[in-house]
């Protein structure tokens with residue numbers, strides 16, 4: 001009997017008619033998770049009280065990254081213009097800079113909420129891929145992910161690792177069809193409490209179960225140890241500018 005990864009309802013209570021993309025279709029995602037019910041699937045794709053959906057928050061950020069990656073190998077004409085509802089992308093001599101559009105620039109409340117939606121979207125993407133790739137996720141230890149991503153409760157930290165050099169190893173077509181990687185590079189570190197993923201060249205770390213400060217300290221030290229030489233630092237994502245969505249590191 002099928003069970004939903006998010007609401008934990010079974011086939012007798014909810015329907016599973018629609019195909020649930022793990023990575024939004026609007027980002028080029030091609031994988032599905034059969035264990036997501038229609039109601040939960042719609043929840044992530046529908047506009048919330050914030051007037052945009054969780055998927056849109058993800059899409060707006062990562063589509064900028066996708067274009068930026070394509071621009072490093074393809075002519076501008078072929079890649080097309082940056083389009084975003086929330087951001088302006090400025091180019092000067094091949095260097096790219098991202099800014100919030102004027103209407104959002106001074107609205108710190110909006111920026112905070114968008115950042116929260118982005119973090120929840122990242123968890124959605126991670127959790128559905130984790131279930132798809134590793135057949136896990138129904139256990140109660142993952143309730144903290146369900147609470148945050150699906151039910152908008154509590155807050156979970158997400159860390160971003162800034163690269164030292166602008167060389168990002170990507171597969172052919174990865175910008176077009178992004179994939180989520182767990183153990184891709186030896187600089188990705190995961191333990192019992194924390195997980196790290198690489199998506200479109202960005203490296204994120206976050207808790208996957210309830211943790212304490214000792215757990216965090218251990219994770220943090222080991223994680224930075226394996227990243228020596230590749231990354232300059234770690235930032236707890238509090239606002240969008242903490243994430244290098246245009247890969248400004250490639251500017252140099």
Ligand SMILES: [Zn+2]
Nearest residue numbers: 004007037040
């Ligand atoms: Zn559900």
